[in-house]
Amino acid sequence: xxxxxxxxxxxxxxxxxxxxxxxxxxxxxxxxxxxxxxxxxxxxxxxxxxxxxxxxxxxxxxxxxxxxxxxxxxxxxxxxxxxxxxxxxxxxxxxxxxxxxxxxxxxxxxxxxxxxxxxxxxxxxxxxxxxxxxxxxxxxxxxxxxxxxxxxxxxxxxxxxxxxxxxxxxxxxxxxxxxxxxxxxxxxxxxxxxxxxxxxxxxxxxxxxxxxxxxxxxxxxxxxxxxxxxxxxxxxxxxxxxxxxxxxxxxxxxxxxxxx
Numbered sequence: 001x002x003x004x005x006x007x008x009x010x011x012x013x014x015x016x017x018x019x020x021x022x023x024x025x026x027x028x029x030x031x032x033x034x035x036x037x038x039x040x041x042x043x044x045x046x047x048x049x050x051x052x053x054x055x056x057x058x059x060x061x062x063x064x065x066x067x068x069x070x071x072x073x074x075x076x077x078x079x080x081x082x083x084x085x086x087x088x089x090x091x092x093x094x095x096x097x098x099x100x101x102x103x104x105x106x107x108x109x110x111x112x113x114x115x116x117x118x119x120x121x122x123x124x125x126x127x128x129x130x131x132x133x134x135x136x137x138x139x140x141x142x143x144x145x146x147x148x149x150x151x152x153x154x155x156x157x158x159x160x161x162x163x164x165x166x167x168x169x170x171x172x173x174x175x176x177x178x179x180x181x182x183x184x185x186x187x188x189x190x191x192x193x194x195x196x197x198x199x200x201x202x203x204x205x206x207x208x209x210x211x212x213x214x215x216x217x218x219x220x221x222x223x224x225x226x227x228x229x230x231x232x233x234x235x236x237x238x239x240x241x242x243x244x245x246x247x248x249x250x251x252x253x254x255x256x257x258x259x260x
Contacts, residue, residue: 026198088166
């Protein structure tokens with residue numbers, strides 16, 4: 001998957017960039033008013049207040065909407081980690097139900113699979129780990145299928161079901177973490193409305209000599225902080241908010257203890 005610009009930049013650079021963008025937009029609006037002589041004759045300062053209020057309202061709504069998407073996706077990623085860890089643990093226990101010819105191989109493959117899934121979280125090249133995961137799916141399915149064909153009973157059916165669930169959850173995690181992202185169209189709309197809002201505020205500030213930065217800067221910092229938070233929640237691989245892997249780590253330890 002090709003990373004977006006938000007994935008490649010550090011969170012501090014994104015925050016500073018958003019602050020500068022809105023500050024520049026405010027200054028553009030201010031200079032438009034100060035330099036365009038006929039503007040004051042065409043626009044009443046009082047008429048700008050409702051316009052600014054409307055733009056801030058739209059911006060607030062879009063920020064809330066985008067934030068809800070990001071938090072829902074973040075919660076979904078956390079849930080899938082827990083479900084995958086539980087399913088791997090269940091599959092490992094169910095290996096004792098199949099014949100010893102395939103049991104040891106399946107256990108070893110599940111150990112490798114847990115290690116691979118944990119490496120994928122911190123890997124700089126996640127595609128390699130995903131390819132390895134898919135290869136382990138193939139090997140696991142081959143072993144449990146052979147066990148089911150050799151002894152078709154309820155125990156082998158349970159093993160088949162567990163491996164099938166693991167494969168399904170892998171696809172869910174990949175989809176939730178790498179594909180289900182906030183659409184670029186929403187980001188463009190959010191940035192455009194932020195830019196227009198600050199330009200309009202700047203135009204209104206131009207009716208008075210002082211820019212009123214004491215009042216504007218806190219608003220810029222607040223909007224930039226919330227937008228940056230949304231960006232961070234939308235980045236599964238890096239950032240301040242990462243999905244905890246404690247459930248997978250616990251499964252890994254339990255499996256390793258079983259070997260000892």
